Amino acid sequence: MSPQPDLLYSEEEEALRAAVRDLLTDHCGPADVLARVESDAPHDLSLWKSLADGMGLAGLLVPEELGGHGATHREAAVVLEELGRAVAPVPYLASAVVATEALLESGDAELLGRLASGRAIGVLAVGLHLAPGADFPVVDVEDGLLSGELTAVADAAAADVLLVPARDGDLYAVAAADAVVTPQTSLDLTRPVATVTLTGAPARRLGPAAPAVRRALRAGAGLLASEQLGLAERTLTDTVGYLKERRQFNRPVGGFQALKHRLAQLWLDVVHLRAAARGAADALATGADAELAVAVAQSFAAPVAVRTAEEALQLHGGLGMTWEHPVHLYLKRAKADSIAYGTAGAHRDAVAALVDLQAP
Known part of the structure; x- marks a missing residue:
């Protein structure tokens, strides 16, 4: 039997999280993101330069001999959790994960070096909706x-x-x-x-192309679950904080039993999502049952992220309906992520095929 994976965060991973969160707190607050998406240049290339060049995060998955840091998907997952918490408008998943994985499969050292150093942004030119193993358009x-x-x-x-x-x-x-x-x-x-x-x-x-695209989309789907985890954790935390402060009938709204039950269920869902996302990241890092772990994570991640964001909008009341409040950014990211790299239904079908569980 293979050893059970350790899904807890290491000290190095927690230190990486703290560094990324500090940077995003200073340069990617909700007001910054809203201003960015309202402009003609939605990508924050200044923030990308700080992440890729200043912190070297674009090269986490690239071996040291090719100019990267030789880290694993576990570390990249931590970065994506924090980027999901901030709905950061940077091409990290597209370039540092998906395009990088495609180049690792094809073995192009020159391009890998450029992407790892942050000197170039790479994008795999396939539709965001494509699941691992799906047919892809060609030119x-x-x-x-x-x-x-x-x-x-x-x-x-x-x-x-x-x-x-x-x-x-x-x-x-x-x-x-x-x-x-x-x-x-x-x-x-x-x-x-x-x-x-x-x-x-x-x-x-x-x-x-086929093995490179398949590998890239598998890594993209697996690590997308970590982004969805960060998004769900942030929206739940913000909602709990708001309900503790908002008062009706001279008492905090969060004290109402019905809302406590809704929040408790969301918390359980997020805890389960954390386990699934960490499992996918660890499987990608070790190569142990990676296809199954990725499919399981994506079967669960999208519904949880969408439901948590929807509840956040509803529980913020009229405030949540305003453009100025950032909850709509989280809901839109969650909805878009729910079809990225395959829908939850497509991944459930993949799980069934991988474990030979036929539909009745």
């Missing part, structure tokens, strides 16, 4: 030039390099300057999606 390739259109690509507007799967079965690197990136209407204003159009764009072959 045409002729004489090393790519032509075609790919939709719903997350964070494409911030990319320096696009990783594009082509019809010949290979993955190619394309400079974002050689593509036309057209913003699409996005529910989640902090993680915008776009259409990428290529018309004879010069490209460099990286290697087979």
Whole structure:
């Protein structure tokens, strides 16, 4: 039997959490995020530079010999928990996880070094909704030039390099300057999606596309659960704090029994989500039953994150309905995340297939 994973946070992981939270507290408060998404430049590239260059977090998953820190998915998960707590408008998941995993599979040291150092932002040009193992759209390739259109690509507007799967079965690197990136209407204003159009764009072959895309989407789905965990914890904490202060009939609203029951159920859901998210991160780090752990985490994560954000909006009353209050950012992120890298239903189907549990 394989040893049971240790899902508790190590001292190093807690120190990493504290450092990231301090940075986000200073530079990514709710007012900062609201101002950013109301502008023409939703990505906070200054914050990204602090995370990627100043703290070196873009290279957590990259081996030291390739210019990274040689950490594991557990450390990346801690970073994503904190980014989820702040709904930070940075392309960390897209570049430091998904694109990096694709390049680790293809073995391109030069591009990995650029992404790890924060000198470039990489984006895998597939739809944000695609689950691990799903068929993915491709573009045409002729004489090393790519032509075609790919939709719903997350964070494409911030990319320096696009990783594009082509019809010949290979993955190619394309400079974002050689593509036309057209913003699409996005529910989640902090993680915008776009259409990428290529018309004879010069490209460099990286290697087979299928294993790289599958590995990248599996890591993206697994670590997305940690982002959803951070979001759910933050919305629950803020809601409890608000209900302790808000008074009706000369007593705190949080003292009403019906609301206590709702909050207690949310707390239990978040605790269970923490276990599932940590399990997925640990499995990705060790390679032990990673596909099953990721599918289990995503089967549970999206409903919990959405429900917690919905309850937060409802329990904040009229205040929660205002644009000035940040709860709508959390709800939109939770709803968008619920279809990112596969829906909960798709992942439940994957769990059933992996454990050979057939539908009745």
